[in-house]
Amino acid sequence: MSDLDELARRYLASWNERDPGRRRALVGELWTDDAGYVDPIVVADGRDAIDAAVAAxxxxxxGLVYRPAGPVDVHHHVARLPWALAPPGGPPVIIGLAVLVAGPDRLRRGYGFLDPVPVPTSDPGAEK
Known part of the structure; x- marks a missing residue:
C-alpha cells in the first residue's frame, strides 16, 4: 500500500467523522496549508473551508456513511477513489469519485464527482 493510498483511505474516514474536534484534527493532518477541494456544489479553499464543507x-x-466503492487507484502523486454514500448496510444514495492530488506528505487538491448531484439545501446550521 502506498502512502497516497493510505491518505485516500484517511480522506474517506474524515468525511465520516461526526465529532467536530476529531474531524478538524483529521482535516489538519490530511491537508496542506494551501489545500483546496471542489465538487459540483462546493468550492473550499483551505483547511477551515474543507472542514466546513464536510460538516455541511x-x-x-x-445517518449516511461514506464507504469505498472499489480499490484506490494510485499513480505518481494522484489517487482515484471511488466511494458510495449510503445508510449503514444499505444501497448507495450517491456514487462518487474523488481525485486526490498529494504534496510530499499531505493532500493538496481534491476533486469530487457525484452521481446524482444532490440539490443543495439551505444550511441554517452551518458552522462559521
Whole structure:
C-alpha cells in the first residue's frame, strides 16, 4: 500500500467523522496549508473551508456513511477513489469519485464527482 493510498483511505474516514474536534484534527493532518477541494456544489479553499464543507455534507445527509466503492487507484502523486454514500448496510444514495492530488506528505487538491448531484439545501446550521 502506498502512502497516497493510505491518505485516500484517511480522506474517506474524515468525511465520516461526526465529532467536530476529531474531524478538524483529521482535516489538519490530511491537508496542506494551501489545500483546496471542489465538487459540483462546493468550492473550499483551505483547511477551515474543507472542514466546513464536510460538516455541511454530514448535516445534509444525516445517518449516511461514506464507504469505498472499489480499490484506490494510485499513480505518481494522484489517487482515484471511488466511494458510495449510503445508510449503514444499505444501497448507495450517491456514487462518487474523488481525485486526490498529494504534496510530499499531505493532500493538496481534491476533486469530487457525484452521481446524482444532490440539490443543495439551505444550511441554517452551518458552522462559521
Amino acid at each position: 455534507a454530514q448535516r445534509q445527509f444525516p
